[in-house]
Amino acid sequence: MHATEFLADAQPTLPPVIICVGTQWKLRQNVLARLIELALGGDDASLTRLTGKTAEWPNVKDELSMVSMWGDRRLIVIEEADDFVSKYRGSIEKYFEQPAKKSILLLEVKSLPKTTRIAKLCASKGLEVDCSELKGPALNKWLTNLAKVQFGKTLTREALSLLVELVGEDLGTYEQELSKLSSYTGARTQIELEDVRSMVGGWTTETTWSMTDAARDGQLARSLECLEDLLRANEAPQKLLGGISFVYRKLAIAAELSRSMPLPQAMKEAGVFPRDQGAVEAYFRRIGRARADRLYQILLEADLGLKGGSKLPERIQMERLLMQLSGK
Structure with missing residues (x-):
């Protein structure tokens, strides 16, 4: 499931293990924010962030087993978890079989080969969220929706095409550029080609x-x-x-x-x-x-x-x- 699909789903299934795969920081950030909203009711008091390079599995397992004082669930996030997954592959595979009932483990990795057992277990018992770049029609659809929902603007076909050409793959940059364009166009509800030419790229x-x-x-x-x-x-x-x-x-x-x-x-x-x-x-x-x-x-x-x-x-x-x- 791509991150945009997960974010658009009003009631997505939240299994005990979720793996975000990809390098788009903006998508990973949005997925985490959505999980905090869905699993923790918007309160991050039951959220624990750990870094993959320093995290140790025994400590992570203790965190997952701990009962939250602030709600029904806990959310444990391992950021930049590629090394962590490689080091504790066997332990994570075992955890899929007997996960904590009141916690969600979120692993953020750059890649997850489909041939690995963790990927197969995630497909059957967890959830893999694709946080890779968007391209083509999928990117255009996401941008159009972002402009409409977040800024109340529509993009002409020419403006959309030029914006994609100028910005490239970084989804976080699109939000910044749309914010500038929204301020620049003021009360106008439509962003034109000339607006993009004037404001994006200097x-x-x-x-x-x-x-x-x-x-x-x-x-x-x-x-x-x-x-x-x-x-x-x-x-x-x-x-x-x-x-x-x-x-x-x-x-x-x-x-x-x-x-x-x-x-x-x-x-x-x-x-x-x-x-x-x-x-x-x-x-x-x-x-x-x-x-x-x-x-x-x-x-x-x-x-x-x-x-x-x-x-x-x-x-x-x-x-x-x-x-x-x-x-x-």
Whole structure:
């Protein structure tokens, strides 16, 4: 069960042993908060936190067996428990067979191979909560719900797509960025693309848009100047490629759709922002059909090159990419 499913369940089953697997700190934090609410009635007086590197099983077993003075249950959390699980594997396996009736043991680990006996016992007698990163539709759904429930906002499709492109996999950062966007938009209930462009990423994001716009408009010198500024600020080429790809993937889709429909309709279907459609139409006329049809391939080659497929320095690869996209 993924953490988002666990958090959305009004009355989840709480077995004696729960293992949170994954590196997303925000999800682990939310799962713990939910367990405190469900098992302890929101009062953390019966919560005990231990660190996996220093915890000893005999002491943990004593804590699990102890009766709470403050409620019906106790919650014992072993943080960063990978070493703890490896050291006391046999003891934990035995505990699955005869767990304490009034306590819940929560183990937080980075990984739990499915072939281990602990994983199999957890599947049959406990609960494994997946706290790994979200991707694709699952991430979009989670973000949309977070914006609506926590901030009372809706995200346009373009704003959502750009936010994902800029933030990446850290779920905790999304909450911070949505908080900024909520304050920035004020009484407006909808977060637009321009809001994300203005608020997420600061000047580096604005410079990235200037770089892509200049390449689109044939201003290669200006585009390369922006690239130089970004690299001097220690922006990673892979991150910059993400911003470039966000823009030019839409142009590639529009070029492909334009074979079967008018270009204005194709740009709309591809998600090209209305403000940019005139500039994009001029761009296609300038670079021609053959180059427009290669946009996907150009982006793919750049991605593979930065992942080790090219021996050229990353700066040279990025400069070459901008030259290709600009039609030079």
